[in-house]
Amino acid sequence: MTDKYGFTTTILHSDRQKTIEHGSLHKPVHTSVTFAYSDARQLAEVFQGKQPGYRYGRQGNPTVSALEDQITKMEDGYATICFATGMAAIGALVQGLLREGDHVVSSAFLFGNTNSLWQTVTAQGTQVAMVDATDVAQVEAALTPATRLVFVETIANPRTQIADLKRIGELCRERGILFVVDNTMTSPYLFRPKSVGAGLVINSLTKSIGGHGDALGGALTDTGLYDWSRFPNIIDTYKRFPQVQWGMAQVRAKSLRDFGAALGPEAAHHIAIGAETMALRMERSSSNALALAQMLEADPRIAAVYYPGLKSHPQHALATELFRAYSYLFSFELKPGTDCFDYLNRLKLAISTSNLGDTRTLVIPVAHTIFYEMGAERRAAMGIADSLIRVSVGIEDTADLLADFKQALDA
Ligand SMILES: *Cc1c(COP(=O)(O)O)cnc(C)c1O
Numbered sequence: 001m002t003d004k005y006g007f008t009t010t011i012l013h014s015d016r017q018k019t020i021e022h023g024s025l026h027k028p029v030h031t032s033v034t035f036a037y038s039d040a041r042q043l044a045e046v047f048q049g050k051q052p053g054y055r056y057g058r059q060g061n062p063t064v065s066a067l068e069d070q071i072t073k074m075e076d077g078y079a080t081i082c083f084a085t086g087m088a089a090i091g092a093l094v095q096g097l098l099r100e101g102d103h104v105v106s107s108a109f110l111f112g113n114t115n116s117l118w119q120t121v122t123a124q125g126t127q128v129a130m131v132d133a134t135d136v137a138q139v140e141a142a143l144t145p146a147t148r149l150v151f152v153e154t155i156a157n158p159r160t161q162i163a164d165l166k167r168i169g170e171l172c173r174e175r176g177i178l179f180v181v182d183n184t185m186t187s188p189y190l191f192r193p194k195s196v197g198a199g200l201v202i203n204s205l206t207k208s209i210g211g212h213g214d215a216l217g218g219a220l221t222d223t224g225l226y227d228w229s230r231f232p233n234i235i236d237t238y239k240r241f242p243q244v245q246w247g248m249a250q251v252r253a254k255s256l257r258d259f260g261a262a263l264g265p266e267a268a269h270h271i272a273i274g275a276e277t278m279a280l281r282m283e284r285s286s287s288n289a290l291a292l293a294q295m296l297e298a299d300p301r302i303a304a305v306y307y308p309g310l311k312s313h314p315q316h317a318l319a320t321e322l323f324r325a326y327s328y329l330f331s332f333e334l335k336p337g338t339d340c341f342d343y344l345n346r347l348k349l350a351i352s353t354s355n356l357g358d359t360r361t362l363v364i365p366v367a368h369t370i371f372y373e374m375g376a377e378r379r380a381a382m383g384i385a386d387s388l389i390r391v392s393v394g395i396e397d398t399a400d401l402l403a404d405f406k407q408a409l410d411a
Helices: 007-012 040-047 062-074 088-099 114-121 136-142 165-175 205-209 238-240 243-258 267-276 278-297 316-322 340-346 375-381 398-410
Strands: 079-083 102-108 126-129 145-152 180-181 200-204 217-220 303-306 331-333 362-365 388-392
Touching: 007 062, 007 126, 007 267, 007 278, 040 079, 062 079, 062 205, 062 217, 079 088, 079 243, 088 114, 088 180, 088 200, 088 205, 088 217, 088 243, 126 136, 136 165, 136 238, 145 165, 165 180, 165 316, 165 331, 180 243, 180 340, 200 205, 200 375, 205 217, 205 278, 205 398, 267 278, 278 303, 278 331, 278 398, 340 362, 340 388
Parallel strands: 102 126, 102 145, 145 180, 180 200
Antiparallel strands: 079 217, 200 217, 303 331, 331 388, 362 388
């Protein structure tokens, strides 16, 4: 980001820093699959990376590039590659940067599908050590000479554990290990992983950045901090670029080009429009979440509330130090004997569904849905009670939300 303007000003005006097409304030949606040159020599130079330009939509598109630039600014990064979904962005790490025999240290408190991805990767010959990343000592103890990256989320969904981000960043810097942070739950407005030494940052654009539940997307941002000469898996072909570009050059070719999970231009357009109001939405949904979590924690009919904004949260001090606000996600358990399905059905505003970071408040009974497939044993290990309800708080008027969650308890 520039030091001259604030977060939202910078994002709102980012498209105008490059050529404006026909005076269009929004970056136009370029649907062309291929990009032509009147001089065939120019086409060859674009293919050879000797001059910038687009060639085929799977590897790059002007509408998607404009969004990539926006996200790079949000994360104060060096470069960004967008993908069709957040999972495709995480998968790109595996496809583009890991080899058989490599080792990954990952937080055990993970988005369910990332947890499933690590199982797939393990079956393909990469070892993944799952540790309690709220404690840097556990991360350090799991490192081996084959460890290629450490992967954590900022605030874990649904129990809101917060990784020991600063100390893990220091550890990775000392050891020359790539530190990858999934910033989806905080968003680049509340937290920049670059500030704790992350080399790569993941964002699911489907969540708070797009923010309206109308487009899927994912992004991988290189912060420019990691020294790619220390990464053993860079193929010689990509070492012809300046060193800072090695990682992204390889990911763009080996992941995006070879596996093809490209973000479509229409989705990029939706996400870019959503991004303009991301900071406003994060402030409103975070203050709504704090008010709701405080109300529920004070209610004797609630067994537990998990939210980093509460003083009872184990990493409350760390969250206060690192994040601009505590974000929109919390979860809570009802007292035994209360049926979580009955409670959810009594809510009039909050909607029973998956997804996060929507403008509307969304609720889901975790153990019976998103964490069903992993089984009771793994759920118990992850602290997922049968009555646990996850709430992704929206931007509704605060009083209306408080009244809705209260009337559902009273009923
Ligand atoms: C949703 C989510 C993802 C995956 O994003 P999709 O766009 O749904 O593929 C990854 N990480 C976290 C933390 C998420 O919440």
